[in-house]
Amino acid sequence: MERGAKEKNHQLYKPYTNGIIAKDPTSLEEEIKEIRRSGSSKALDNTPEFELSDIFYFCRKGMETIMDDEVTKRFSAEELESWNLLSRTNYNFQYISLRLTVLWGLGVLIRYCFLLPLRIALAFTGISLLVVGTTVVGYLPNGRFKEFLSKHVHLMCYRICVRALTAIITYHDRENRPRNGGICVANHTSPIDVIILASDGYYAMVGQVHGGLMGVIQRAMVKACPHVWFERSEVKDRHLVAKRLTEHVQDKSKLPILIFPEGTCINNTSVMMFKKGSFEIGATVYPVAIKYDPQFGDAFWNSSKYGMVTYLLRMMTSWAIVCSVWYLPPMTRETDEDAVQFANRVKSAIARQGGLVDLLWDGGLKREKVKDTFKEEQQKLYSKMIVGNHEDRSRS
Amino acid sequence: MGSRSSHAAVIPDVDTIRRETGFSQASLLRLHHRFRALDRDKKGYLSRMDLQQIGALAVNPLGDCIIDSFFPSRSQRLDFSGFVRVLAHFRPVEEESPGIRDPKQPEPLNSRMNKLRFAFQLYDLDGDGLISRQEMLQVLRLMVGVQVTEEQLESIADRTVQEADEDGDGAVSFLEFTKSLEKMNIEQKMSIRILK
Numbered sequence: 001m002e003r004g005a006k007e008k009n010h011q012l013y014k015p016y017t018n019g020i021i022a023k024d025p026t027s028l029e030e031e032i033k034e035i036r037r038s039g040s041s042k043a044l045d046n047t048p049e050f051e052l053s054d055i056f057y058f059c060r061k062g063m064e065t066i067m068d069d070e071v072t073k074r075f076s077a078e079e080l081e082s083w084n085l086l087s088r089t090n091y092n093f094q095y096i097s098l099r100l101t102v103l104w105g106l107g108v109l110i111r112y113c114f115l116l117p118l119r120i121a122l123a124f125t126g127i128s129l130l131v132v133g134t135t136v137v138g139y140l141p142n143g144r145f146k147e148f149l150s151k152h153v154h155l156m157c158y159r160i161c162v163r164a165l166t167a168i169i170t171y172h173d174r175e176n177r178p179r180n181g182g183i184c185v186a187n188h189t190s191p192i193d194v195i196i197l198a199s200d201g202y203y204a205m206v207g208q209v210h211g212g213l214m215g216v217i218q219r220a221m222v223k224a225c226p227h228v229w230f231e232r233s234e235v236k237d238r239h240l241v242a243k244r245l246t247e248h249v250q251d252k253s254k255l256p257i258l259i260f261p262e263g264t265c266i267n268n269t270s271v272m273m274f275k276k277g278s279f280e281i282g283a284t285v286y287p288v289a290i291k292y293d294p295q296f297g298d299a300f301w302n303s304s305k306y307g308m309v310t311y312l313l314r315m316m317t318s319w320a321i322v323c324s325v326w327y328l329p330p331m332t333r334e335t336d337e338d339a340v341q342f343a344n345r346v347k348s349a350i351a352r353q354g355g356l357v358d359l360l361w362d363g364g365l366k367r368e369k370v371k372d373t374f375k376e377e378q379q380k381l382y383s384k385m386i387v388g389n390h391e392d393r394s395r396s
Numbered sequence: 397m398g399s400r401s402s403h404a405a406v407i408p409d410v411d412t413i414r415r416e417t418g419f420s421q422a423s424l425l426r427l428h429h430r431f432r433a434l435d436r437d438k439k440g441y442l443s444r445m446d447l448q449q450i451g452a453l454a455v456n457p458l459g460d461c462i463i464d465s466f467f468p469s470r471s472q473r474l475d476f477s478g479f480v481r482v483l484a485h486f487r488p489v490e491e492e493s494p495g496i497r498d499p500k501q502p503e504p505l506n507s508r509m510n511k512l513r514f515a516f517q518l519y520d521l522d523g524d525g526l527i528s529r530q531e532m533l534q535v536l537r538l539m540v541g542v543q544v545t546e547e548q549l550e551s552i553a554d555r556t557v558q559e560a561d562e563d564g565d566g567a568v569s570f571l572e573f574t575k576s577l578e579k580m581n582i583e584q585k586m587s588i589r590i591l592k
Binding site for chain 1: 433518540577585
C-alpha cells in the first residue's frame with residue numbers, strides 16, 4: 001500500500017472540483033447582450049438602454065450561486081472520483097454489490113482492530129516523549145548543546161507522530177527549506193499540517209494558548225526552545241502580535257516561524273485570501289505548498305462538524321494520509337508592493353505549485369458576511385450598460 | 397463513525413417532490429446535500445440569514461429579491477420542499493413532443509409560462525399582478541445602486557412601462573410582460589443544468 005502511494009506521489013493530485021451545475025464563464029456584458037439579442041428583432045447597436053429581459057441574467061446568476069458557489073463548497077470535504085472503501089467519503093450511498101460490501105467490511109475490521117490500536121500506541125508514545133523530552137531539555141543551561149538537543153527531541157517526536165498517522169509524505173525542493181529569521185507560510189487544511197512540516201525541519205510554532213492536553217504540550221515545548229504562544233486576549237491586539245513576531249524574527253538564533261495565513265482550515269482544493277499581518281513584518285517569506293491526496297484518507301478538518309478528538313480518530317482510522325510538500329524559493333516584499341499585494345503574490349505561487357484554485361474570497365466567510373464593495377462593482381458594470389458613460393448621453 | 401451521507405429515504409416526501417418538480421433522484425440528492433450544507437446550524441430548515449451568507453449571492457444586486465422569492469407570504473423558514481420547488485423553475489426544459497403531456501396534470505414548474513411568471517414576480521414587489529412604474533423604478537434602483545441619477549432612472553422606467561403597456565393602464569400586467577418577451581429564448585436563459 002505504501003509503495004503504491006509513493007508511485008503516485010510524483011504527479012500533482014488532480015482535485016475533483018467539478019461543480020454540481022454547468023456554468024458558462026461569460027461576463028455580465030456579454031450575457032446581457034446575448035439575452036437582448038435573442039429577444040428583440042431590432043438591430044443591436046451600442047446605444048445603452050434597459051430591457052425587461054435584463055433581469056434574467058441576475059436572476060439566473062443568483063440561482064446558480066444558491067445551487068453551488070465557489071466558497072461554501074471549500075468548507076466541506078472534497079468528493080472523490082472513485083470510492084476508497086471508507087463510508088465517510090461515500091457520497092451517494094447505494095448498495096452496489098455483495099462483494100463490495102464484504103470488501104468494505106473487511107476494510108473496517110483491518111482499520112479499526114489492527115491499524116487503530118497500533119496508531120494510538122504510537123501517538124501516545126510520541127506525545128509523552130515530546131512532553132517529557134522537552135521538559136528535561138528545559139532544565140539544561142542555555143547554550144548550543146541545549147539547542148541541539150531540543151531540535152532533535154522535537155524532530156524525533158514529530159516523526160513518531162507522523163508514523164502514528166501513517167502519513168506518507170514526499171518533500172520536494174528541500175534546498176529551499178526555511179532558515180532562521182524567516183517566516184514559513186503554508187496553506188492550511190488541518191492541524192496535521194504542523195506535524196508534517198515540523199517533521200522535516202525545525203520551526204518555532206505560533207498559536208493561541210489552549211487548555212487541557214494541548215496546553216500541557218505547549219508549556220513543555222516552550223521550555224526547550226522559544227515558541228510564540230499568545231493568550232486569547234492578546235490575539236485581538238494586532239500590534240502586539242506583530243511586535244512579538246518581529247522580535248522573534250529579528251533574533252537570528254531563533255528558529256523560523258510557521259504561520260498559516262488563511263486563518264482557518266480549507267478543504268485543500270483551493271487557497272483563500274491570506275491575512276496580511278504576517279506579510280507586514282518584513283522578514284523573508286518561505287512559501288510552502290501542501291497538497292493531500294484524498295484517495296487514502298481525507299485530511300480536511302471541518303471544525304464546525306467535528307471536534308479535535310473525533311477528527312484525530314477519523315484520521316487514525318483512514319487508510320493513510322498521503323501528501324506532497326513543495327518548498328518554494330524564498331520571497332521578499334518589493335519596494336513598490338504593499339503587504340496585501342505581497343500576500344497575493346505568495347498565495348498565487350503556492351496555489352500554482354499545489355495545483356489549487358486561487359480564490360480571492362476570505363476564509364472568514366465561513367463565519368461572516370461579505371462586504372458591500374463587491375456588489376457595487378456589479379452595479380457599476382450594469383449601469384454602464386443602461387446609461388452609458390456620462391459623456392455619451394446626449395438626450396435624457 | 398463518520399457522517400451518514402444523504403440517502404433518498406432521509407428526504408421527506410421524496411416521491412411527491414419528485415413528481416412535482418420533475419428532478420431526477422440523483423439531482424434531488426445533490427440538492428439535499430446542498431440544502432444541508434447551507435443549513436449551518438443544522439436546524440432542518442433555512443432562514444434568510446443562511447442564504448445571505450453565500451458570498452456570491454450577496455454581491456448580486458438582486459440578491460435580496462431572489463432570497464425573498466424563496467420565502468413567500470412572510471414565512472421565515474424554508475424547508476427542503478420549498479427550496480426545491482423554487483429551484484425547479486430553473487430546470488432545463490426537456491425535448492418532448494407536444495400533445496403527449498396529459499392536459500389534466502398541472503403545468504410542470506419549469507415550463508416557459510412558469511419561468512416567465514417567476515421573473516414577473518421579481519419585478520412585481522407587492523404581488524398585485526401588475527408592475528407599476530414605481531415598482532419598476534425600485535427594481536432598477538437595486539440593479540444600479542448609486543451609479544445613476546434619479547431622473548435618468550425615471551425616464552428609463554417611464555419608457556419601459558410605456559413600451560410594454562398595451563391597454564394604457566400605466567402598468568405592465570403579466571400578459572403584456574409575456575408579449576414583450578415572446579421572442580426571447582426563455583427556456584435557455586432561465587435554465588440551470590445540474591451535472592450528474
